Amino acid sequence: MPLLTLENLRKQFAPDVIPVKDISLTVADGEFLTLLGPSGCGKSTLLRLIAGLDQPTQGQVKVGETDLTTTPPGDRNMAMVFQSYALYPHMTVAENISAALKIRKIPSMEIRQRIGEVADKLGLTHLLDRKPGKLSGGQRQRVALARALVRNPDVFLLDEPLSNLDALLREQVREELKHIFNAQKKPVVYVTHDQTEAMTLSSKVAVLLDGRIQQLDPPSRIYTHPANRFVAGFVGSPQMNFLALQSQGGVGTLGTLKLPLPNGLGDRPTVDLGVRPEDIYLTPTGEEPTLKGKVTLVENFGREQLVTVQFGEGSSKIRAVIPPEQEWSGDHVGLSLKAAKMHWFDSKTGDRLSPT
Amino acid sequence: MTQDTLRQRDQRTGWFLVIPALLILLLVFAYPILRAFWLSLFTQNLGTQLQAEFTGLTNYGRLVGDSRFWQSLGNTTIFTVLSIIVELVIGLAFALILNQTFRGRGLVRTITLIPWALPTAVMGLAWAWIFNDQFGVVNDLLLRLGILETGITWLGEPTRAMFALIFADVWKTTPFIAILLLAGLQSIPKDLYEAHAIDGASPVQSFWQITLPLIAPQILIALLFRFAQSFGIFDLVQVMTGGGPAGATETVSIYIYAMVRRYLDFGYGAALVVVTFLILVVAIALTAFLLARARINVSGER
Amino acid sequence: MLKVQSPTTTKTLISPGRLLLWVGVILMVGFCLAPVLWQLLTSFKTNAAISTIPTIYWPNWNQLTAAHYIGLGGEFLRYMGNSFFVSFISTCLCLVVGAPAAYSLARLKIPGENIILGLILIVSLFPYVLLFLGLLEIVKAVGIGNNYIALIVPYTAINLPLTILVLRSFFQQLPKDLEDSAKMDGYNTVAMLQHIVLPMTIPALVTTGILTFIFAWNEFIFALTFITRPEMETIPVAVAKIGGASVFEIPYGPIAAATVLGTIPLVILVLLFQRRIVQGITAGAVKG
Numbered sequence: 001m002p003l004l005t006l007e008n009l010r011k012q013f014a015p016d017v018i019p020v021k022d023i024s025l026t027v028a029d030g031e032f033l034t035l036l037g038p039s040g041c042g043k044s045t046l047l048r049l050i051a052g053l054d055q056p057t058q059g060q061v062k063v064g065e066t067d068l069t070t071t072p073p074g075d076r077n078m079a080m081v082f083q084s085y086a087l088y089p090h091m092t093v094a095e096n097i098s099a100a101l102k103i104r105k106i107p108s109m110e111i112r113q114r115i116g117e118v119a120d121k122l123g124l125t126h127l128l129d130r131k132p133g134k135l136s137g138g139q140r141q142r143v144a145l146a147r148a149l150v151r152n153p154d155v156f157l158l159d160e161p162l163s164n165l166d167a168l169l170r171e172q173v174r175e176e177l178k179h180i181f182n183a184q185k186k187p188v189v190y191v192t193h194d195q196t197e198a199m200t201l202s203s204k205v206a207v208l209l210d211g212r213i214q215q216l217d218p219p220s221r222i223y224t225h226p227a228n229r230f231v232a233g234f235v236g237s238p239q240m241n242f243l244a245l246q247s248q249g250g251v252g253t254l255g256t257l258k259l260p261l262p263n264g265l266g267d268r269p270t271v272d273l274g275v276r277p278e279d280i281y282l283t284p285t286g287e288e289p290t291l292k293g294k295v296t297l298v299e300n301f302g303r304e305q306l307v308t309v310q311f312g313e314g315s316s317k318i319r320a321v322i323p324p325e326q327e328w329s330g331d332h333v334g335l336s337l338k339a340a341k342m343h344w345f346d347s348k349t350g351d352r353l354s355p356t
Numbered sequence: 357m358t359q360d361t362l363r364q365r366d367q368r369t370g371w372f373l374v375i376p377a378l379l380i381l382l383l384v385f386a387y388p389i390l391r392a393f394w395l396s397l398f399t400q401n402l403g404t405q406l407q408a409e410f411t412g413l414t415n416y417g418r419l420v421g422d423s424r425f426w427q428s429l430g431n432t433t434i435f436t437v438l439s440i441i442v443e444l445v446i447g448l449a450f451a452l453i454l455n456q457t458f459r460g461r462g463l464v465r466t467i468t469l470i471p472w473a474l475p476t477a478v479m480g481l482a483w484a485w486i487f488n489d490q491f492g493v494v495n496d497l498l499l500r501l502g503i504l505e506t507g508i509t510w511l512g513e514p515t516r517a518m519f520a521l522i523f524a525d526v527w528k529t530t531p532f533i534a535i536l537l538l539a540g541l542q543s544i545p546k547d548l549y550e551a552h553a554i555d556g557a558s559p560v561q562s563f564w565q566i567t568l569p570l571i572a573p574q575i576l577i578a579l580l581f582r583f584a585q586s587f588g589i590f591d592l593v594q595v596m597t598g599g600g601p602a603g604a605t606e607t608v609s610i611y612i613y614a615m616v617r618r619y620l621d622f623g624y625g626a627a628l629v630v631v632t633f634l635i636l637v638v639a640i641a642l643t644a645f646l647l648a649r650a651r652i653n654v655s656g657e658r
Numbered sequence: 659m660l661k662v663q664s665p666t667t668t669k670t671l672i673s674p675g676r677l678l679l680w681v682g683v684i685l686m687v688g689f690c691l692a693p694v695l696w697q698l699l700t701s702f703k704t705n706a707a708i709s710t711i712p713t714i715y716w717p718n719w720n721q722l723t724a725a726h727y728i729g730l731g732g733e734f735l736r737y738m739g740n741s742f743f744v745s746f747i748s749t750c751l752c753l754v755v756g757a758p759a760a761y762s763l764a765r766l767k768i769p770g771e772n773i774i775l776g777l778i779l780i781v782s783l784f785p786y787v788l789l790f791l792g793l794l795e796i797v798k799a800v801g802i803g804n805n806y807i808a809l810i811v812p813y814t815a816i817n818l819p820l821t822i823l824v825l826r827s828f829f830q831q832l833p834k835d836l837e838d839s840a841k842m843d844g845y846n847t848v849a850m851l852q853h854i855v856l857p858m859t860i861p862a863l864v865t866t867g868i869l870t871f872i873f874a875w876n877e878f879i880f881a882l883t884f885i886t887r888p889e890m891e892t893i894p895v896a897v898a899k900i901g902g903a904s905v906f907e908i909p910y911g912p913i914a915a916a917t918v919l920g921t922i923p924l925v926i927l928v929l930l931f932q933r934r935i936v937q938g939i940t941a942g943a944v945k946g
Contacts, residue, residue: 053838055362070361074844086839090857100843369847370766377759377818384815385781388792453682466932468690473924475876477894481901482697482917485910493696496713539940588785591878595898609787616791629788640783
């Protein structure tokens with residue numbers, strides 16, 4: 001049963017400032033939805049609309065069957081973790097965690113018990129009497145999380161909760177988040193611009209651009225079947241290669257490269273081909289489409305090498321990820337593109353074209 | 357309608373929070389001024405046995421021919437202009453000094469605040485004592501320095517009394533200007549001076565070409581505040597000279613106060629309040645206009 | 659640890675620039691302190707020493723006395739108490755009324771916000787002499803002459819513009835996330851102000867409170883007009899009256915002693931809170 005429902009949400013600040021344009025989606029119990037997109041795509045505004053911190057110009061926010069669109073944020077029974085953590089500096093950790101419970105007039109016995117439980121779960125027990133100013137970044141992050149968890153809210157909202165942590169800590173907290181939210185059943189809406197977080201944490205990802213949902217799918221499908229060029233380029237690192245092909249009689253050409261086009265792309269003069277770097281091999285197999293070019297850059301990441309190859313009239317580049325130990329002779333190499341992993345996009349709209 | 361209720365709720369709370377303050381401000385500021393406008397159309401003095409009689413613009417007619425008013429306005433203008441000019445120059449010097457790093461700067465800054473914090477009425481007495489004819493320390497110092505041969509009258513002589521008032525006012529309010537200008541100086545990035553020095557400019561050139569233009573907004577703000585305060589000067593004059601000798605240091609405030617409290621001429625006093633208010637409003641509007649332009653200039657250059 | 663010493667203080671002579679600076683510092687300190695120190699000295703000199711010509715700058719023990727202070731007596735303590743009472747109450751009132759207004763003008767986006775701010779700024783420039791006539795009428799009509807309400811309300815009002823402008827600029831600097839977080843936790847605006855915003859702005863409240871206290875302590879014209887019972891007078895009026903009390907012989911010693919006593923609380927405030935006062939003055943003026 002879907003718990004959180006957004007219907008045709010729109011937020012307009014000024015005639016030409018519309019960060020959220022007509023967004024509808026649902027997040028069911030136990031689902032973890034990530035709003036993913038570049039800065040300015042409207043993801044944070046959307047989260048604020050759900051929280052009630054901003055009022056939508058149009059549309060509705062519902063939890064279950066209850067319309068909460070005009071309900072103040074404090075009465076929505078949603079908990080939010082802020083990017084800056086937003087801990088009250090003059091209150092101790094325990095007071096921070098219990099603030100919302102006290103307002104709701106929960107008996108102090110129960111408050112103490114709930115603080116104890118959540119502090120235990122997050123390893124905060126020895127910090128309960130400290131003020132936030134005396135905590136490390138990671139500890140503050142945990143307090144912010146505890147403050148949300150202790151409330152047992154109907155919906156969890158998280159606004160880039162990891163972006164103020166350094167890289168090592170971020171990975172560790174990401175794991176913890178996954179454990180914590182796997183263990184509970186309430187819908188989670190998580191905002192980030194970091195695709196790794198989106199891919200690893202979510203059960204569902206909404207990729208946003210210009211206030212519109214570009215694709216709403218499980219992470220694996222976002223990766224394997226990006227709905228358009230933007231999603232394909234935004235998700236995946238290193239970025240997907242895009243090649244603009246001339247298409248004639250079922251053959252796509254780019255310089256000397258000739259590719260048989262799959263069926264079902266329709267009759268069109270040009271088409272965009274997308275291939276992820278990991279779907280390109282340095283050793284021609286003989287079976288897959290091959291292209292020849294000159295190696296201009298090799299970046300060794302230890303785990304893999306990223307090879308940039310220039311081909312055609314010298315203006316086109318393609319990047320391939322190859323095993324770290326692989327060697328080759330000379331600057332000129334041949335690359336095979338994995339036909340099964342090719343993505344096709346309309347060169348005008350950028351929409352995905354599905355071969356039949 | 358329902359779409360906006362959260363916002364409306366916020367605004368209702370907003371009004372609820374701001375209204376007590378507005379009511380107090382209206383009561384203490386707006387009412388007396390509006391009341392003065394109304395009362396100035398009446399004659400209400402000992403002649404009418406303190407009953408208000410509507411006499412239209414009579415009070416204003418009287419004001420035009422009231423040489424004592426014009427003299428007090430002239431005194432106020434002299435006092436305001438001279439004291440502000442001197443305060444700005446000394447205040448800027450103070451600010452420049454306090455902007456340097458030297459040992460004990462914190463203490464020195466604290467000391468410069470003291471004149472600002474002390475009650476004007478009380479320190480007015482101290483100044484009267486300093487400028488005392490017989491035992492005043494000013495006369496004694498000037499005698500010792502050989503500038504004077506005999507002690508002179510300060511507060512009993514028109515020009516010198518005005519000088520003494522301005523001196524005391526400069527002492528009292530220079531710290532305020534210094535603080536404002538210091539804030540301006542501290543907001544100027546150091547690299548501007550360094551770049552200018554590399555271009556071959558001397559410190560004096562830097563002062564005229566960088567420092568002054570960039571603290572122009574602070575100078576104007578200080579000017580605005582000081583103008584308003586100085587134009588309404590009351591306590592210092594009341595305590596030091598009482599407006600004397602023979603009205604030579606009588607400011608508009610002193611005159612208004614005397615008109616109401618001593619002569620019990622409320623209607624005419626109200627007319628004086630109205631005219632003073634209007635003069636101030638025009639002057640403030642002018643300064644604010646200049647201020648807005650200066651701000652644009654400064655941001656335009658950067 | 660290596661000790662780094664600046665070469666100017668140890669070996670080389672002081673540069674002309676530094677010399678000029680120190681001359682400036684000395685002149686500045688002298689200018690600011692001289693009148694105060696002179697009052698202090700006068701207040702301890704005997705009447706004979708005060709009226710000796712040429713002036714005595716270094717009195718010997720015979721020329722010193724505490725009589726002027728003793729002469730002021732308990733009466734003067736009462737004036738100080740009066741001033742303290744009026745200033746303290748009006749400061750509290752000013753913060754209680756001004757802080758919510760400042761918050762409203764900082765965050766709640768009420769219509770007409772800019773007009774209200776502009777008016778607040780303008781009234782802060784009004785000389786009090788323009789107000790006393792109208793206020794005198796109110797005081798008489800309501801019958802609160804010789805009642806401290808007649809001072810407390812105007813003092814609150816004259817300090818409100820500064821309070822609102824300074825606190826507003828502090829509120830605007832608070833991170834917005836904290837307030838959003840409080841809203842999510844379920845605080846309504848008033849409770850949020852009380853439990854989250856104000857506790858976080860205590861330094862700003864202290865800053866503003868000190869300024870309003872000083873201004874209230876120093877106010878003269880309202881105190882002179884609305885309070886006529888001698889035992890209710892505040893410091894500025896009481897001291898000024900000592901100055902005008904005697905026609906033939908002006909009591910310089912007692913005046914000096916009164917000046918010193920009446921200004922001591924303020925000097926202490928300045929010594930303790932120099933930084934905050936500077937901060938408050940600049941915040942009030944620059945934001946306006």
